[in-house]
Amino acid sequence: MHILYLHQHFSLPNGTTGVRSYEFSRFLVQKGHKVTVITGLHEWSGIKKTTHRIIEIQIIDGIQVIIVNVPYGQKMNYLRRIFAFLSFLIWATIAAIKVKQVDLIYATSTPITIAVPGMITAFLKRKPFLFEVRDVWPDIPLEMGIITNPIIIYLTKLLEKFTYRFAKHIVALSPGMKSRIVQKGIPDQKVTVIPNASDLLKEWTSPTEAKEFVHRHYPYLVDRPFLVYIGTFGLVNRVDYCVELAKRTLDINPNFAYLLIGDGKEKENVRQAAQEAKVLNKNLFIEDAVPRHTIPYILGASTIIASFVSPIKVLEDNSANKFFDALGAGKPVLINYGGWQADLLLETGAGVVLDPYDLDHAAHQLIEKINNPEWLQNASSKSFELAKTKFHRKLLAEQLETIFLEQVGQKK
DSSP states (O other): OEEEEEOTTOOOTTSSSOOHHHHHHHHHHHTTOEEEEEEEEETTSOOOOOSSSSEEEEEETTEEEEEEEEEEOTTSOHHHHHHHHHHHHHHHHHHHHHOOSOSEEEEEOSSGGGHHHHHHHHHHHTOOEEEEESSOTTHHHHHTTOOOOHHHHHHHHHHHHHHHHHOSEEEESSHHHHHHHHHTTOOGGGEEEOOOOBOOGGGTSOHHHHHHHHHHHOGGGTTOOEEEEESOOSTTTOTHHHHHHHHHHHHHOTTOEEEEEOOOTTHHHHHHHHHHTTOBTTTEEEEOOOOGGGHHHHHHHOSEEEEOOOSOGGGGGOOOHHHHHHHHTTOOEEESOOSHHHHHHHHHTSEEEOOSSOHHHHHHHHHHHHTOHHHHHHHHHHHHHHHHHTSBHHHHHHHHHHHHHHHTTOOO
């Protein structure tokens, strides 16, 4: 097959964000398929433009990557983001239409506007269009009160409805996302759940290498158990929850530390909150985003790995990379929300679900687990087992390939 893969925020391993699309594309190329990716120029992608032209083509690990040189960053204000989305939409549509001999078009959100060039291209070329839902949009910004303009609400809901109905098949990243899509009138059999995947990071580095790396780059963590959060500092992530935890555990276990790594609009607010709570650079440390190839070392040396979101129901359906990286690293997972991931941790014993509201209780929950070597060892074992048997990237990539082959009338 020749697969046209549209992802505005496509990222490489030397970038600092998720590489689901890259890894799936690479897998498909290795299986003999041709993959053409159309992407924008995200500040965290690891992609470097080599020309001043609006569109350029690079061959990266066998993947033909068409780059629409429209910059995008989390620190942009709302209007600049809208402009970036619309500019990318126009140029991506032009680029997609020009791609020859395509068998299938696959677009992955967010933003949901990525569906537009995909649907237009599929219609003109009369080829199947498939859509991947990473976040049920616009549900999240609506429930968070980010979008309030009735015209924008109407248009986004209209686009969502049309996209789901036009798509030959939909891939959802969690059971909760699938439920929401089905509740919008889409047949159950039209939606397949393929969550984010785990790489077996535990096998990439030895404990000694991981420890040496962390001691070299984060010397303040020497001989300290620590929690690590690697991700975005955004409104949905509620990283300030960690500041409140650090404040409360400072008295219970002052040696336990928190390492927060990443960037985002809320980063300085989190830093300010940590300073006011008198935990910054004491038991809580904030660092800049790191390339993905260094993440196995950091996670490998950690005691427990966290994923946070704000206490909003729709966010419980998330499928954050950090959760699956924790499984791949063979470390206990800590979350502060309900939903399918909480159910999974409680069923398997692979981690702990903290109280999202009662921070005093959450702090005691955490330290109780940290002080229990038997629990840490068991949770680590259960975590890695999930990575190998349920969320291994190769297994999920094969599932996606099967869907693609079915849509073009082929069999494996």
